[in-house]
Amino acid sequence: MKRKDLLSKPVQQIELQPSMSVNELIKQFESSGSFGAGRLATACDVFENMVRDEKCTVLLALAGAMVPAGLRHIIADLIRTRLIDALVSTGANMVHDLIEATGGHHYKGHWVVDDYFLYKSHIYRIFDIFLPEEDFVKADKALIEMFDEIANANEKHLFSSSELMQLIGERLNDKKSIVRAAYEANVPIYLPAMRDSEFAYIHIVHSKRTKEKNAILVDAFKESSEMVALMERSQRLGMVVIGGGVPRNSVQHAALMADKGLDYAVILTTDRPESGGLSGSTPEETVSWGKLKRKAGKVMVIGDAMISFPIMAAAVLERLGKDFERKGNP
């Protein structure tokens, strides 16, 4: 390390242009290279490299209430165009996709509000989003019927979460749905904590209605074997994390079990390293475990993914251009 090497790249002051595109602004962030702006610019580069790498399987690890808040169509589109090859999600995000797929809606609300009034009004709150109970109930009903139908249509009753999501996707009509898009694009949806969501309630009602023995079951471990197999078949691995939690950990742990470190990692989170949780752990910490390669393109952008993810996606789509096609992996 020589002094002059440390002083070789001046910070270039950001210049705004009239009606600049998202990617043009990100290029200015790259010129600055500093603080969050620099990291967000790096995230765009790493995501671009990931999807341009024809041998890379791209996994999106999705936590947080991102589908209610507005990322549903972006994610569905990225799946259809195979910029994402596998989705690892909380159960809740898929439930909220299915609420919209079965005719329900989320509503703009507010966080300064009388929550007991909402309770009495049968409105659920997700920070500044309101969700009417009846839309939840409508989705429950539709899904319980699908569970019943799947139970009747299949000899087998012990599924992995991804098999079950595929069978649900098959039964949807909504073109904008993530679950439908994944079914059509043959992209697996892994739900490592599927049971920690409305699917648990759907399962309970379905089990009671069905003769117990005929009820659908989910084999908790089966999907982890599927993820390991997918990774073993892949030449390279890329991970985009929104939030953290179980989805992030599942991807990283599968890479370890497949004896393959990730080659690319973009982590968009509000969490921080110093309290020791997985969600806030740095890419560097991940290297110590062998879950992420030392030379991987890697970056962690601390901030609300409702801002950073659409920006990153818009910038990279702009770079790829209209004619870009991706075959998908593995």
Place this chain on the structure above:
Amino acid sequence: MKRKDLLSKPVQQIELQPSMSVNELIKQFESSGSFGAGRLATACDVFENMVRDEKCTVLLALAGAMVPAGLRHIIADLIRTRLIDALVSTGANMVHDLIEATGGHHYKGHWVVDDYFLYKSHIYRIFDIFLPEEDFVKADKALIEMFDEIANANEKHLFSSSELMQLIGERLNDKKSIVRAAYEANVPIYLPAMRDSEFAYIHIVHSKRTKEKNAILVDAFKESSEMVALMERSQRLGMVVIGGGVPRNSVQHAALMADKGLDYAVILTTDRPESGGLSGSTPEETVSWGKLKRKAGKVMVIGDAMISFPIMAAAVLERLGKDFERKGNP
């Protein structure tokens, strides 16, 4: 709301005494009532009320790397003395309990370190904790053997996570172990994302060794029915959250499915509300869903639970006194 009612309780300045006890300091925090100090004092009150309530089932929702970092014995003791009636945890925390129960250790490390050197040295890093690979391997081996043995010893092969944890607890010798303490105290351990942990790897190896058909399976949904049943049997419900994520959501969702709001809630987290995730959602937001009662004792303390949880436990144990006994619920 009258003006004078808003100005009825002066903030009392904190006074330090020589060699004051933890609870004496918390009582000073209560006198101040402000900012984090006020919320931590309230958390002690709510936790005290929860455990003094003989009809309340107390659930601890445990996320974050808390067992490696030092909360193992506190949690085991709270389970033995039935100040905790049920544990809902990430898989990883129980794996780390079992690493220590099978002779392994976690080591004091540092976060400013060459992670690639650690990787080459087979040392895993959890922020400022180091864990040698061989201790992980030793636990893997012991647990794979337990899985084999459980498969041979039982007719039934499809378990819930809590049944499996009980069978593991039965096979441990370590008095300090959380899993052992839970077995002895008949406290269920629910792992809603059990598969998102080293248990997945253990299962893979066990399955390959065993004739596939003989392998232990985990029914993902079974444990959610158990949690609902436990809550239905309970007169009142209290929740202490360390971190958030799947453990917190599972407890709250089970309360909803059992058609019972929680009566007490203490949430110790580093997460914040404004990015919309469940982990950072306020107790008030939880009221809108009916998961938490409007009149519940409830508080959220933002900060590192490695600081706030031991302080709260120490203060409440001091208040309860040596002779306090709790029968446990439900």
Place this chain on the structure above:
Amino acid sequence: MKRKDLLSKPVQQIELQPSMSVNELIKQFESSGSFGAGRLATACDVFENMVRDEKCTVLLALAGAMVPAGLRHIIADLIRTRLIDALVSTGANMVHDLIEATGGHHYKGHWVVDDYFLYKSHIYRIFDIFLPEEDFVKADKALIEMFDEIANANEKHLFSSSELMQLIGERLNDKKSIVRAAYEANVPIYLPAMRDSEFAYIHIVHSKRTKEKNAILVDAFKESSEMVALMERSQRLGMVVIGGGVPRNSVQHAALMADKGLDYAVILTTDRPESGGLSGSTPEETVSWGKLKRKAGKVMVIGDAMISFPIMAAAVLERLGKDFERKGNP
């Protein structure tokens, strides 16, 4: 509050378009309206309203190392075009403007680095920015000479910070400089903690060189009277905060002293309310003091201002169009 009013505006899922402009993306954020995306969209609206209001004096409160990191030219341009009518800053941001104005540079560095090596190499670090000592020294030298010259050229020796900044701006050649732009555009720069910056060192050397009696002095309170007078002359007041600290508090307190609440407020910060500091206090808390009007357009966007400020500025410039002209206030 009726139920159906709470459920009147569905969250619209964000749609990405090829090569969309920054403002087009912000419009999508507005459609979603949720979490950080919704607040950032609101910030653009409030800032747009502020600058379109011909009777509004717009104050930028600037903290954090934003000039080294890349906001220098944006701020200088906003001052030149009078989208900003007054700047209230930390001393350091102006010092870093002057370092660049006197030929120095900031360099792209990294935060994982041997800081003692940097120390021995005479390189100062600001998170991931490196600054060579010699560029600081060069600026010191130039500024000490300016202080000497100002002392010789003026009868008066007791200045306010804003008077002194004007005298410095007069002596600069760099068109890109904030201090120069402010001088040319007749925009005052208030530095309520001017002495908490390299200006303190410059003053010490200048005082020693000059016969003590001839040294420039800064009257700490004079500038607060100037700010109050500016506000009294203004019909309406708008505030944009980057960071918080003394700059934010000074603006708010001046509004109180001028007996005028702010009419618009955009707060871009990484700070949070719950630990009680001014920097993280909500716009609502500010209303209780009378510093911000109840009906003011107001929003707080939690996140790195190196991301949010350029986005907001780019979106609003796009909305205003090339031909927009602003006369400036008061």
Place this chain on the structure above:
Amino acid sequence: MKRKDLLSKPVQQIELQPSMSVNELIKQFESSGSFGAGRLATACDVFENMVRDEKCTVLLALAGAMVPAGLRHIIADLIRTRLIDALVSTGANMVHDLIEATGGHHYKGHWVVDDYFLYKSHIYRIFDIFLPEEDFVKADKALIEMFDEIANANEKHLFSSSELMQLIGERLNDKKSIVRAAYEANVPIYLPAMRDSEFAYIHIVHSKRTKEKNAILVDAFKESSEMVALMERSQRLGMVVIGGGVPRNSVQHAALMADKGLDYAVILTTDRPESGGLSGSTPEETVSWGKLKRKAGKVMVIGDAMISFPIMAAAVLERLGKDFERKGNP
């Protein structure tokens, strides 16, 4: 760096004892050594070393609304016993000390409240603290009178902030007051942004009442020379930071100007490094500037100082024992 050296100190699980003292709990945190608990334990060690070092001048840098919230008496006591040799504060904290010294109070309030109702009720809110306007007015009145009296009693009219605070302390009767304690213990109070507080309003009224020429003035830079001189007279330097902002920066910059790095640093803050601001910068970054010595005892505890500061103070007072006496420096 050898592998076995990295694995030499096992994390010891925290054990709670009945009625343990604050320091006994901190000793358990030291045994764990992990995450926030480990850093808080280190903070106690560094603070203990600082005050046991007879040649060390201890400076407390105080930001945040800590005096309203309850740290007033602790700080006053630490000043009286000369565990603190100099106080560098925001203006506001001293104003709130003086509000209590002149008979006013702060009240326990709440953060979920109608702020416009508070405004109409003449109640100011500081997160969950309420402050009646009349108590502010009472303090204003008393202080304006003191300013008038000081102006009349002194030939000199151009003061540093610390000289002025001493003259105010001289005029107080309240034994519990920080400003009074500092006067009695001959501990300087530096207010680098004095003008960014109610002192600005007090000055305006005082100036109008007094014949302008007779009004008290504050020389902004004088106090920085005083701080540099104090540091030059000191053999070693210790800094405890509550919050950050101008107080932290002033101490660090004075050390640089005095050509002395700090020997001890404890930083208690809710801020984080990655957005590049001074308040969240790590002790390591501070080393690159030469403001903190490489071998200094140093630690940053991220979290609410209303929790961490009283704990640290209580633990260290317990360690020092009743008979400990400190002469004070320099």
